[in-house]
Amino acid sequence: MNIQKINFTNAEGQQLVGRLELPINQHPHNFAIFAHCFTCNKNLSAVKNITRELTSNGFGVLRFDFTGLGESEGDFENTNFSGNVDDLISASNYLKENHTAPTLLIGHSLGGAAVIFAASKIDSVKAVATIGAPSNPKHVKHLIQNSVEEIKATGKANVSIGGRPFTIKKQFLDDIETKSLPDVAKNLRKALLVLHSPQDTIVGIENAEEIYVAARHPKSFVTLDGADHLLMKKEDSIYVGSVIATWAKRYISIPKIDTISTTHQAVASLDAEDAFTTQMTVGSHIMMADEPVSYGGNDFGPSPYEFVSAGLSACTAMTVQMYVKRKGWDLQNIEVHTSHTKVAKQIVENGEQKEIKVDTFNREIKLKGNLDDKQIQRMLQIADKCPVHKTLHSAIEVITTLV
Numbered sequence: 001m002n003i004q005k006i007n008f009t010n011a012e013g014q015q016l017v018g019r020l021e022l023p024i025n026q027h028p029h030n031f032a033i034f035a036h037c038f039t040c041n042k043n044l045s046a047v048k049n050i051t052r053e054l055t056s057n058g059f060g061v062l063r064f065d066f067t068g069l070g071e072s073e074g075d076f077e078n079t080n081f082s083g084n085v086d087d088l089i090s091a092s093n094y095l096k097e098n099h100t101a102p103t104l105l106i107g108h109s110l111g112g113a114a115v116i117f118a119a120s121k122i123d124s125v126k127a128v129a130t131i132g133a134p135s136n137p138k139h140v141k142h143l144i145q146n147s148v149e150e151i152k153a154t155g156k157a158n159v160s161i162g163g164r165p166f167t168i169k170k171q172f173l174d175d176i177e178t179k180s181l182p183d184v185a186k187n188l189r190k191a192l193l194v195l196h197s198p199q200d201t202i203v204g205i206e207n208a209e210e211i212y213v214a215a216r217h218p219k220s221f222v223t224l225d226g227a228d229h230l231l232m233k234k235e236d237s238i239y240v241g242s243v244i245a246t247w248a249k250r251y252i253s254i255p256k257i258d259t260i261s262t263t264h265q266a267v268a269s270l271d272a273e274d275a276f277t278t279q280m281t282v283g284s285h286i287m288m289a290d291e292p293v294s295y296g297g298n299d300f301g302p303s304p305y306e307f308v309s310a311g312l313s314a315c316t317a318m319t320v321q322m323y324v325k326r327k328g329w330d331l332q333n334i335e336v337h338t339s340h341t342k343v344a345k346q347i348v349e350n351g352e353q354k355e356i357k358v359d360t361f362n363r364e365i366k367l368k369g370n371l372d373d374k375q376i377q378r379m380l381q382i383a384d385k386c387p388v389h390k391t392l393h394s395a396i397e398v399i400t401t402l403v
Contacts, residue, residue: 002055008094010067010074011086017071018042018064018091020099021055025288025300028060029254031095032104035088035111035118036063037132037230041070046231046240047108050131053241058254060099062091080171081114088118096124103252106244107133109203109229113181116192116211120184127251129193129244132229134203135210136181182214191251192219195240202229220247259286277301309338312361315388320365323382329375335366336383361392 002022007015019042022028032054036047042063051061066084068076088105095102101124107115112133119125152170185192192215196208212221222243227236260269260281268289270278276297278289289304291297302310313336324331342357365383367376383389 010090014073016064018062020062021051022060023055023058029058030252031060031100031102033091033102034063035107035115037109037111041065046237049237050241053238054245057245084114085117092122104248117184119190120188127191127248131195132200132203135207185211185214193247194221195224197224197227200229305340309340312388313338315386316383319386320379320382330370333368337364
């Protein structure tokens with residue numbers, strides 16, 4: 001995982017804290033922002049699972065705590081729905097200034113309502129996904145229905161939401177009364193995906209219908225049958241992340257990576273601005289080579305020597321398995337662990353002692369099966385006869401020509 005802790009300032013000058021998750025094998029093709037549910041935070045397990053599905057599909061995702069929640073500054077009791085929308089706009093500005101403006105907004109529960117409002121104010125956003133969202137911000141009043149009269153009479157009240165105490169002020173109620181989600185959804189004119197569970201007991205399925213009917217095309221609905229409101233089952237949140245990633249790619253621009261063809265077994269292509277991140281075609285397979293970050297690379301793929309080690313490991317495993325199958329021995333599995341290093345060695349040259357660096361492959365073999373000592377020893381001998389092993393020990397020529 002490639003996770004960065006980030007801070008940015010909201011419209012009130014307060015520091016909001018988030019996590020920016022990036023793909024481990026490429027630069028993000030697009031950035032998304034995730035808005036968590038009412039009184040939740042960025043670290044809800046469902047939020048993490050959805051985010052990681054998106055990053056595995058090439059997205060960079062910013063998940064952050066709204067003002068007054070989690071690690072972010074501010075007092076929750078002084079916040080309202082409009083403030084959440086403003087926080088999303090501030091998050092968008094952070095990405096625009098430090099990375100790339102977001103093209104996808106995702107919101108869970110009340111965060112789903114917030115992203116629809118925010119998307120109408122962020123030009124770069126092309127697609128919006130809501131999860132278990134209410135069709136109107138006023139829906140949250142049912143969470144505090146026993147305290148509504150006290151809030152109206154005294155200006156605020158202490159309420160328990162999800163087993164945690166919060167102070168809700170009258171300005172919060174006044175603010176949500178002025179927000180009409182259907183009107184905003186009707187004029188959004190951006191791709192919208194509505195995900196909702198028919199078994200959601202917190203925000204009923206009729207809310208999804210109201211949002212869907214109000215919105216214009218392109219719009220889509222996906223049922224989350226069997227899921228609860230907070231997506232507590234891991235498989236539910238993983239599914240949501242996978243669906244959003246696949247759906248969004250239809251409405252956002254993803255730079256096309258040109259594949260390189262060759263009449264040889266392998267070809268590598270590296271542009272000047274890509275450091276060590278190298279596009280490769282090996283046989284009929286597309287892959288990437290790179291160097292570790294400590295070497296100035298992005299670590300988006302194996303290093304050249306790791307490819308050589310991988311070739312030795314694979315060839316060893318194939319050769320041993322091919323041999324034992326002919327013998328009919330019970331080798332159920334072979335693991336070949338290989339790493340490359342350079343080892344200092346003292347030699348005498350022209351009567352003088354000098355130190356040289358010797359390329360060394362450390363190979364460890366693990367065998368599983370009903371095998372006797374004689375069979376094991378023979379297999380270790382066969383390992384040394386694998387074609388790649390023999391190539392590494394033989395005289396090698398590399399013939400280079402300009403084409």
